[in-house]
Amino acid sequence: MPHNGSKVDHSHKVLTLLALVPPGQVVSYGQLADLAGLPGRARLIGRILRTRDTSMLPWHRVVAANGRISLSRGSDGWHEQRQRLLTEGILLKGDRVPMEQYRWRPDLAAILMLMDQ
DNA sequence: TTCCTGACGATGA
DNA sequence: ATCATCGCCAGGA
Numbered sequence: 558m559p560h561n562g563s564k565v566d567h568s569h570k571v572l573t574l575l576a577l578v579p580p581g582q583v584v585s586y587g588q589l590a591d592l593a594g595l596p597g598r599a600r601l602i603g604r605i606l607r608t609r610d611t612s613m614l615p616w617h618r619v620v621a622a623n624g625r626i627s628l629s630r631g632s633d634g635w636h637e638q639r640q641r642l643l644t645e646g647i648l649l650k651g652d653r654v655p656m657e658q659y660r661w662r663p664d665l666a667a668i669l670m671l672m673d674q
Numbered sequence: 675t676t677c678c679t680g681a682c683g684a685t686g687a
Numbered sequence: 688a689t690c691a692t693c694g695c696c697a698g699g700a
Contacts, residue, residue: 585682585683586681586682586683587682587683587684590682597682597683598682599681599682599683600680600681600682600683601682602681602682603680603681603682604680604681605681606681607680607681616681619681620681621681621682621683622682622683622684623683626681627681627682628681629681634681635681638681
């Protein structure tokens, strides 16, 4: 019996989920992890966004649980994400997105899509 | 192989 | 509200 702890790549599922987040709404890293069946692994989501090609995806709709943009404050990426959020009509309260108001609540259709892998 | 570093998050002081 | 601590763990050094 090989002791192999076969590495698993979760990026596909996570990115597929990300594509479902509607304009004007946001998800937190942790929420995305939960939806992908990876509870407690928010950091993995951050790693995936940083590592994979997200140019065709709404990467800017992923913010920290507290509503803040996780990219280092003031960096190019930070400005870019902030601008994109504003463009979608999200009203920031200071430097954060009011989560209660903009958090994505997946509808049944979205939930079902998650089930077929 | 060990050590360190994060696009995180919950909790407690 | 702010801050330190701890859990989590895939990669890089």
